[in-house]
Structures are given as structure tokens and as C-alpha cells.
Amino acid sequence: MRIATWNVNSVKARLPNVQGWLETASPDVALLQEIKCETASFPAKDFEALGYEVHAVGQKSYNGVALLSKHPVTDLLTRLPGEPEDEQARYVEGTVQGVRVASLYLPNGNPVGTEKYPYKLRWMDRLKAHAKGLLESGQPVVLGGDYNVIPGPEDVYDPKGWTEDALFRQETRLKFREILHLGYTEAFRALHPDMAHAYSFWDYQAGAWPRDMGLRIDHFLLSPQAADRLTVCAIDRGPRGQEKASDHTPVIVELDV
């Protein structure tokens, strides 16, 4: 089973890019983030035409996630538990062929020192609690998405310059590791322990893409039952170089299921 995650930065602005990539890469499941539209206006038909069942969770203007699958999806969950008053559309989860799969968009958290950063930390605590429960099910679990977390200094072009950023500061990285320590495997680093410049995001500004000033912030976390079946994890830089590109590029895992 091939699963892709991609922060598309507006599904409507990106429709030709996303459709074209899905036709070529043909993942069984595509996890999208930052669809930036309301659920009802998600262009579901454009993806159904490619053979996908569509489950979008959106809101006006910001955020929004989607789970596209070539196989039936059951037991859909459309919000991350733990803070019922949280209205931001950042989580969708369902079961595909016995695998529990989630598309998540973790809050950015900048600027640190505003309410945005404690919200990010609370969201990570909620994800940790939920991820712990998922492990107890014993099924393979794949949590993919834009984590807005740079796991280590090898995952950013200028670690010193990013030390106080919400994506890289110690408190953020420690909390990310707390989730891993529950028993999850970060797929890319597990298969490519020494690969440098393996970024998944390049800012639109300051020529970040041509200068390869990137970050690796889009990740797959796998439960032991999923990690045991992991054969491939790859970043496809192709879409970032296209016209009208998203600032993120897709990451893919393949599981032998």
C-alpha cells in the first residue's frame, strides 16, 4: 500500500498540480493538508474522477485536511479528541484495508510568545494522548501530515538561525520525541539515517527553493505493526519545481500490506 502526504497550500489553487501528481504517483491513499476551503466546496468530483473516495474536513480560508483513498474508508474521525471547543480543521482519520490512517496539520506555533505557541503544544499533547490509544488497538497505524516540527539539526538548512523558531525550539522537539517514545517510528529517518538536505518544504520567499534552503517538517509516524511492513519512504521533490507549486512537496511511504 502506497500512502502519500502533501501540504498543497490551497486545493483549488493547486488542482492541476495535485491531479497530475496523483495520476503519475498513483498512491492508494493521499493525505492532504491546508486545503484552505470549506468542506462543502472541496472539489471532490475532480478526485473521484481519478478513482478516489474523498473525505475532506475544511473551514473557511485556513487549514483543512483531506483523506483520499482508492479503497473504502471506514470508521471516520474528523477531529482530534481532547479540546472540543477547538474549531480548527486539522485532523481526519479512517481505516483503509485494516490500516488506521490519519491526515494531520499540526499548528505552526509562530510567533512564540503569543497564544499560537501554547496552542501548538496543547495540540501535540492531544495528539500524544490519541496516538497512545491507537497503539493499544494493535492494528497498523500511519499518522501522516504537516507536523510543523523540524526533528533535528540535519533537517534544516540553518539550524542556528532556527533555534528559537516554534518549528525547531527544544520544547517542540522534545514533545515530538515524546510521541515517538510511545512506540512510533518516524519513517523517513528510520530508512535514511544519514541523508542530508532531505527537505519537504521551501519558503516562497528569498529564493529558498533554488538555493535549497529547506526544512523537513512533513512526516509519517508508524506504529510497530506498520513499521514492520515499511519498505519505502521517499520525498518527491518534483512538484516543488513546477509552475504554481505548493511550498511543500509530497512524501511517500510504502507498506507491504
Place this chain on the structure above:
DNA sequence: ATGGTAGCTACGCTA
């Protein structure tokens, strides 16, 4: 050099 770009929305916010 205190900028730069992109998307949503209709101005400033978010990233």
C-alpha cells in the same frame, strides 16, 4: 538590505 512570496479575501492574517 528589517525585505522577500503566496493564498484567501477584499484588508489583514497566516504561513
